[in-house]
Amino acid sequence: MKNKNNKRTLKAAETKRRIYEAAQQLALASGIENVSVNSIVKAAGVSKGSFYVHFESKDALTADLVNDYTMSADLTYRSFLESLPAHESVFDILMMLAGEISDFIETKIRLENMRVLYKAHLTKTIDTTSAMSYNRELYKLFTEVLERGVRQGELREDLPVDTLAKHLIMAIRGITFEWCIRHPEYHLKEQVEDHFKILLYGLKK
Amino acid sequence: MKNKNNKRTLKAAETKRRIYEAAQQLALASGIENVSVNSIVKAAGVSKGSFYVHFESKDALTADLVNDYTMSADLTYRSFLESLPAHESVFDILMMLAGEISDFIETKIRLENMRVLYKAHLTKTIDTTSAMSYNRELYKLFTEVLERGVRQGELREDLPVDTLAKHLIMAIRGITFEWCIRHPEYHLKEQVEDHFKILLYGLKK
DNA sequence: AGATTTGGATGACCGCGGTCATTCAAGGGC
DNA sequence: GCCCTTGAATGACCGCGGTCATCCAAATCT
Numbered sequence: 157m158k159n160k161n162n163k164r165t166l167k168a169a170e171t172k173r174r175i176y177e178a179a180q181q182l183a184l185a186s187g188i189e190n191v192s193v194n195s196i197v198k199a200a201g202v203s204k205g206s207f208y209v210h211f212e213s214k215d216a217l218t219a220d221l222v223n224d225y226t227m228s229a230d231l232t233y234r235s236f237l238e239s240l241p242a243h244e245s246v247f248d249i250l251m252m253l254a255g256e257i258s259d260f261i262e263t264k265i266r267l268e269n270m271r272v273l274y275k276a277h278l279t280k281t282i283d284t285t286s287a288m289s290y291n292r293e294l295y296k297l298f299t300e301v302l303e304r305g306v307r308q309g310e311l312r313e314d315l316p317v318d319t320l321a322k323h324l325i326m327a328i329r330g331i332t333f334e335w336c337i338r339h340p341e342y343h344l345k346e347q348v349e350d351h352f353k354i355l356l357y358g359l360k361k
Numbered sequence: 362m363k364n365k366n367n368k369r370t371l372k373a374a375e376t377k378r379r380i381y382e383a384a385q386q387l388a389l390a391s392g393i394e395n396v397s398v399n400s401i402v403k404a405a406g407v408s409k410g411s412f413y414v415h416f417e418s419k420d421a422l423t424a425d426l427v428n429d430y431t432m433s434a435d436l437t438y439r440s441f442l443e444s445l446p447a448h449e450s451v452f453d454i455l456m457m458l459a460g461e462i463s464d465f466i467e468t469k470i471r472l473e474n475m476r477v478l479y480k481a482h483l484t485k486t487i488d489t490t491s492a493m494s495y496n497r498e499l500y501k502l503f504t505e506v507l508e509r510g511v512r513q514g515e516l517r518e519d520l521p522v523d524t525l526a527k528h529l530i531m532a533i534r535g536i537t538f539e540w541c542i543r544h545p546e547y548h549l550k551e552q553v554e555d556h557f558k559i560l561l562y563g564l565k566k
Numbered sequence: 567a568g569a570t571t572t573g574g575a576t577g578a579c580c581g582c583g584g585t586c587a588t589t590c591a592a593g594g595g596c
Numbered sequence: 597g598c599c600c601t602t603g604a605a606t607g608a609c610c611g612c613g614g615t616c617a618t619c620c621a622a623a624t625c626t
Contacts, residue, residue, distance in 0.1 A: 164592050168604060193583060203606045205586085210604090214583065271483045277542045278476045278483075288542060315559075323556055330535015337482045337493060351528055354520075358563030369622055373574060398613060408576045410616080415574090419613065 172210040174200045179217055187268050188218050215282045222273050223286040229260060230293035237297060246305035247356055253301065254328060254352050258345035261332055271336050295321050312361050320359065327355060377415040379405045384422055392473050393423050420487045427478050428491040434465060435498035442502060451510030452561055458506065459533060459557045463550035466537055476541050500526050517566050525564065532560055 178200035182191040193214050197207050211217045236256045240249060261270060277284050286292065298321035305311035311320075331351055335344040383405035387396040398419050402412050416422045441461045445454060466475060482489050491497065503526035510516035516525075536556055540549040 162593070164602085164604075167592095171604075192581075194581080204584085205606050206604070208584070271485070274538075275480055275483050278480050280476070284542070319555075323559060326539050326552075326556070327532070327535060330531060330538060333479075333535060333538050334531050337489070347531075350524075351531070354528060354563040355560060356563070358559040358561070367623070369572090369574070372622095376574075397611075399611080409614085410576050411574075413614070 168210075171200075171202055171206060175202060175207055175210055176217070176220070180221060183221060187272070188221065189268065189272050213282070215276050215279055218272060219276055219282050219284050219287075222269075222276065223284075225265070226287045227293070229265070230297070232260060233257060233294060233297055237301070246301060246308065246310045247360070249301055250298075250305075250324070250356060251349065251352055253297070254324075254348050255345055257328060258332075258348045262344050267336065267339055270332060274333060274336060290318075290322065294325060298324055309361060311359050315359075324352075324355065327351060373415075376405075376407055376411060380407060380412055380415055381422070381425070385426060388426060392477070393426065394473065394477050418486065420481050420484055423477060424481050424487050424489050424492075427474075427481070428489075430470070431492045432498070434470070435502070437465060438462060438499060438502055442506070451506060451513065451515045452565070454506055455503075455510075455529070455561060456554065456557055458502070459529075459553050460550055462533060463553045467549050472541065472544055475537060479538060479541060495523075495527065499530060503529055514566060516564050520564075529557075529560065532556060 175196060179188070179191065179196045182188075182196060182199060193204060193207055196217075197204050211220075233253065233256065237249070237253060240252065244252075265273075273284075273287070276282050277288070295318070299317050302311060302317040302320050302324075306313055306317060328348060331348050332344065335342050335347065380401060384393070384396065384401045387393075387401060387404060398409060398412055401422075402409050416425075438458065438461065442454070442458060445457065449457075478489075478492070481487050482493070500523070504522050507516060507522040507525050511518055511522060533553060536553050537549065540547050540552065
């Protein structure tokens with residue numbers, strides 16, 4: 157017996173799916189922080205113990221939900237980038253991309269979900285690899301744009317482009333964190349744009 | 362009766378002090394996240410209900426502990442700044458100050474306490490004003506240095522110095538947050554210095 | 567001094583996230 | 597076909613942070 161499609165394995169997968177989808181639905185309605193494990197297993201029609209057979213913790217389930225969302229977000233960013241006119245300067249493209257990401261976080265993901273995500277990141281028992289990995293699509297996106305900037309002579313060449321991408325994304329994350337703390341008197345998009353103006357000026361050739 | 366030194370008020374203050382000091386001691390030994398409210402009240406010799414008479418929540422107590430620490434940290438930064446030779450350029454001073462703050466966070470405050478602090482910041486029911494307030498000593502410190510930079514013609518004048526101070530401190534917080542998530546493969550001081558080099562270049566006249 | 571109000575202190579209680587000994591079909595090995 | 601192993605499923609149970617009706621001594625009012 158390996159990972160065959162036997163009756164047992166199939167039933168287990170089905171149970172996991174039911175828990176995941178129940179959680180997804182409840183989280184969509186109330187925000188995952190207001191949904192208890194008890195309510196998830198009740199909605200899924202399984203026992204609490206069963207939840208912990210399939211998920212390490214509530215935070216781990218949350219991370220799964222977020223990671224799915226992260227991947228779909230990156231697809232949005234990619235199509236935004238591809239929708240931009242080819243003649244734009246790399247400086248302007250980076251500014252617009254940062255603005256698009258700010259908008260997406262503010263209107264689609266929303267404050268309470270960002271807070272949950274960042275708390276999950278800070279909980280050391282949780283694997284948030286897929287949102288933090290340098291292999292994440294978002295890093296590739298920034299790297300591609302920066303590479304073009306170097307090729308066209310707009311950007312300094314003494315720092316590798318993947319390092320620059322890390323700095324820029326880290327900056328967006330930092331400002332978003334600050335926004336989570338200082339909301340509502342702090343405006344995400346405005347601050348991202350102001351900060352990027354300073355940062356990108358420091359990257360010009 | 363106003364806020365007189367009557368017997369009742371004094372006894373209440375004494376109770377609060379005992380809880381606070383018990384928490385401080387236990388937190389020092391094990392880290393506040395490994396100390397339960399039950400263990401604090403047991404050590405202080407009071408009931409659990411009494412804890413919640415004097416503190417809104419465990420997180421609120423944590424915030425108090427952190428805020429005390431924050432103020433003492435800012436004193437350290439101020440004396441570091443005053444220990445620097447007067448002839449240094451503002452650029453170098455800012456780099457050294459950022460480096461000092463990184464060192465302090467890494468070796469004195471330490472990772473697990475920064476994680477607790479940032480989680481507290483993300484919990485909306487908690488007042489973390491004293492660490493986040495723009496009146497915090499740290500903001501004054503940066504503002505003073507930046508002002509000198511403008512006066513000496515080292516820095517651009519189109520952005521107000523208090524705005525610049527906010528950007529720089531936000532950047533340190535962002536990098537520290539990234540460090541909390543990516544530790545141990547991410548080096549705080551190194552990253553702060555690399556990022557500041559880019560950022561400060563964007564502020565030069 | 568006696569009656570009334572105030573507010574610190576109490577501990578049983580709650581729902582939470584998480585654990586674990588136990589159960590019991592489904593799946594080999596012979 | 598029989599026996600042993602595997603692992604999904606279970607729910608009573610735990611310690612946690614937090615609540616609240618109740619108590620009662622100190623403070624104030626008359």
